[in-house]
Amino acid sequence: MxxxxxxxxxxxxxNMAAFFPVNKFSTxxxxxxxxxxxxxxxxxxxxxxxxxxxxxxxxxAVVEPKDDESCAVERxxxxxxxxxxxxxxxxxRATNHLGYPGNHNCSHYLALSTLLQFNIxxxxxxxxxxxxGLHSKKFEVGVLDWFARLWGIDKDEYWGxxxxxxxxxxxxxxxxGREVLPNGILYTSEESHYSxxxxxxxxxxxxxxxxxxxxxxxxxNDLRDKLLMNKDRPAIINVTIGTTFKGALDDLxxxxxxxxxxxxxxxxxxxxxxxxxxxxxxxxxxxxxxxTFKKPIGSVSISGHKFLGCPMPCGxxxxxxxxxxxxxxxxxxxxxxxxxxxxxRNGHSPIFMWYVLNLKGRKGLEQDVQRxxxxxQYLRHRLKKAGISSMxxxxxxxxxxxxxxxDEFVRHWQLQCLRNMAHxxxxxxxxxxxxxxxxxxxxxxxxxxxxxxxxxxxAEDIGICNCVCPVHAYPTCKGGxxxxxxxxxxxxxxxxxxxxxxxxxxxxYFVY
Ligand SMILES: *Cc1c(COP(=O)(O)O)cnc(C)c1O
Numbered sequence: 001m002x003x004x005x006x007x008x009x010x011x012x013x014x015n016m017a018a019f020f021p022v023n024k025f026s027t028x029x030x031x032x033x034x035x036x037x038x039x040x041x042x043x044x045x046x047x048x049x050x051x052x053x054x055x056x057x058x059x060x061a062v063v064e065p066k067d068d069e070s071c072a073v074e075r076x077x078x079x080x081x082x083x084x085x086x087x088x089x090x091x092x093r094a095t096n097h098l099g100y101p102g103n104h105n106c107s108h109y110l111a112l113s114t115l116l117q118f119n120i121x122x123x124x125x126x127x128x129x130x131x132x133g134l135h136s137k138k139f140e141v142g143v144l145d146w147f148a149r150l151w152g153i154d155k156d157e158y159w160g161x162x163x164x165x166x167x168x169x170x171x172x173x174x175x176x177g178r179e180v181l182p183n184g185i186l187y188t189s190e191e192s193h194y195s196x197x198x199x200x201x202x203x204x205x206x207x208x209x210x211x212x213x214x215x216x217x218x219x220x221n222d223l224r225d226k227l228l229m230n231k232d233r234p235a236i237i238n239v240t241i242g243t244t245f246k247g248a249l250d251d252l253x254x255x256x257x258x259x260x261x262x263x264x265x266x267x268x269x270x271x272x273x274x275x276x277x278x279x280x281x282x283x284x285x286x287x288x289x290x291x292t293f294k295k296p297i298g299s300v301s302i303s304g305h306k307f308l309g310c311p312m313p314c315g316x317x318x319x320x321x322x323x324x325x326x327x328x329x330x331x332x333x334x335x336x337x338x339x340x341x342x343x344x345r346n347g348h349s350p351i352f353m354w355y356v357l358n359l360k361g362r363k364g365l366e367q368d369v370q371r372x373x374x375x376x377q378y379l380r381h382r383l384k385k386a387g388i389s390s391m392x393x394x395x396x397x398x399x400x401x402x403x404x405x406x407d408e409f410v411r412h413w414q415l416q417c418l419r420n421m422a423h424x425x426x427x428x429x430x431x432x433x434x435x436x437x438x439x440x441x442x443x444x445x446x447x448x449x450x451x452x453x454x455x456x457x458x459a460e461d462i463g464i465c466n467c468v469c470p471v472h473a474y475p476t477c478k479g480g481x482x483x484x485x486x487x488x489x490x491x492x493x494x495x496x497x498x499x500x501x502x503x504x505x506x507x508x509y510f511v512y
Contacts, residue, residue: 001185001230004204094429098438099415099422101244101277101398103309104429112348112355120347124336125328126161131335140350146357147316150283151300152292160318161340162304162350166276167195169301169317171341174199174236176299176319177270179326181234184270187226188238189218191245193274196238205236214463215393216246220254227262235259235269241291242278245418246391246462247398247425249278252291271297276315277425280307281373281397284366288395298323304353307368309428314349368428372397376426379435386443389455389469391462397426402456402469404442405449413438420456 059082065075094104124130126140140162148158163169170193177184186207188196200207208230211222218239227235237259239250252273259269273291275282279302282288291297304314329338360368379399380392390401403422404410415422424430424438446455457469464472 002200002207002209004200004206093414095434096413098413098424098430098434099410099417101306101425101427103305103307103427105309106311108356108359109311109352112352115348115351118347120351122162122345122347122350123343124331124334125339127159128336134347136347136350139354143350143353143357144316144318147300147302147318151318152290152294153318153320157321158293158318159321159324159339160316162345162353163301163315163317163340164342164346165305165313165315166193166274166301166303167198167315168341169276169303169315170195170238170272170274171199172317173272173274173299173301173319174203174205174238175327175341176323177236177272178203178205180270180298180323181236181268184234184236185230186236186238187223189240189243189250191216191218191243191248192238192240193244193276196274206233212243212248214461216243216248218250218255220251220258223255224258224262227258227264231263235264237269237271239271239273239291239297241273241275241282242396242398244277245398245416245421245423246393246400247278247396248393249282249288249395251289252295252297253289256296266296269296273297273300275300276303277306277398278396279303280365281369282395284362284369285395293318293320304349307427308353308356310349310352310356312346312349312352314346314353316353372426372428372430375430375432375435378432379424379426379439382435382439384468386439387468387473388442388446389458389462389467391458391466399424399426400462402458404445405453405456406445409441409445413441419461420458421461 065071097104118134120134120136121132122135122137122140123132126137126144130137143162144158144160145155147160148155161172163172174186174196177186184205186196186200186205187210188200188207189210189212191212197207199205208226210226211219213219223237237255239252239255241249241252243250252271255271273279275291279300282291291300293300299317299319302316304310304316305312324339327339331338334343373395376392376397376399380390383390383399383401388401390399392399400421400423403417403420404415409415410417410422413424415424424435426435449455454470457467457471459467459469459472
């Protein structure tokens with residue numbers, strides 16, 4: 001177990017630097033022409049500000065206005081010019097955006113631009129009256145009601161709020177779990193989002209990291225073993241609905257079954273569902289088991305800027321109303337109740353979410369989901385045909401494939417990479433045409449990357465049957481030969497085990 005005690009606050013603070021690495025400075029002004037003309041490119045390391053003093057381009061410095069009034073107009077022109085150029089940069093980056101899970105179809109939000117004249121703040125509880133007049137809590141509650149319906153919980157039984165993103169939603173969900181079960185151990189899979197490990201540290205909770213299958217989903221055999229080792233303490237379990245890298249769905253039903261099997265009664269566990277990405281995908285599919293409040297879960301979180309495509313980070317947290325009194329405090333001078341992680345809260349994002357949900361409706365979202373799934377399958381099919389190791393989980397929009405050995409290529413397509421893998425998250429802005437351009441570039445460049453050097457082996461990352469590296473291309477998985485424990489077989493086997501009594505420790509991963 002990862003013990004939480006023994007942290008001095010100094011350690012926690014020192015670790016903060018690791019929690020918040022400085023992002024790539026994305027305003028290096030490179031356009032598409034620079035990318036295509038790679039011979040003229042000079043490797044640029046100044047965009048990585050980590051630790052070192054950085055070089056700020058002149059345009060982006062904050063400059064004191066001169067006293068001379070005559071410059072004011074000129075100055076305004078100058079600022080507008082920089083922002084306009086930056087827009088061009090953003091437009092170019094948005095059209096070649098494949099790896100990070102954001103939907104960049106955002107132009108419909110221009111209709112809300114007049115709202116920028118107002119400083120709107122939703123501080124405090126969304127359901128409680130506030131003296132602060134400039135808030136959008138009516139929109140917020142409208143959006144929350146919509147999510148409550150989506151996730152199967154009655155209006156008077158839920159509580160929730162619009163957060164600053166999936167991370168804050170996770171912070172709130174796990175906080176509730178900890179307050180309901182103060183002595184609980186946090187169980188989360190090794191492929192869960194990095195916020196979960198940050199939460200364990202910042203809340204100083206004891207935690208157990210659960211192994212994953214090649215699909216990326218939680219290995220419930222490992223969960224069972226670790227639950228049995230800690231039977232004397234309650235369990236707070238994070239279930240990921242769509243893992244960040246492989247888009248895997250942890251099996252909620254199997255997690256509940258495992259808890260029951262290990263003798264945990266309903267009041268000895270709390271389940272938080274992290275549905276940051278797939279929370280918008282899974283509810284619109286008929287074929288998959290639902291995550292809903294009809295099952296014994298305590299909270300759900302989702303990001304609003306990912307699949308839904310809000311132009312600023314935002315998220316939703318929904319929980320059962322009975323839990324919220326555990327953390328609610330009356331704060332006289334905001335004339336509201338403090339039930340949220342953040343104090344001041346974005347008053348614009350609820351209106352943006354409300355707007356897009358009304359614009360699309362369930363039907364529009366369902367169409368987005370179907371198109372993304374089709375396009376993801378198309379990409380996976382094309383990669384497979386081109387002889388590139390790749391994987392696509394069922395009901396997922398995340399295509400995993402071999403990591404390109406060319407940093408410039410990775411940066412151009414804004415791919416996310418991990419070990420030998422890269423991924424494309426097929427969001428609503430990703431068209432077949434964009435995928436075609438990407439595939440053309442990839443297959444063309446691949447000829448120059450590989451020759452003397454071999455493509456990487458991905459057997460350990462995505463399973464032997466999805467790997468077509470020189471070692472695994474032919475022997476067992478091709479030509480009708482019997483696959484060595486394919487991914488699907490792996491899963492069925494686990495599910496069977498859920499129905500039948502659980503045997504002693506079994507190997508659910510691949511054997512070579
Ligand atoms: C992106 C993500 C988060 C965090 O969401 P933010 O909105 O970026 O804070 C949490 N969980 C998963 C699975 C994610 O993919």
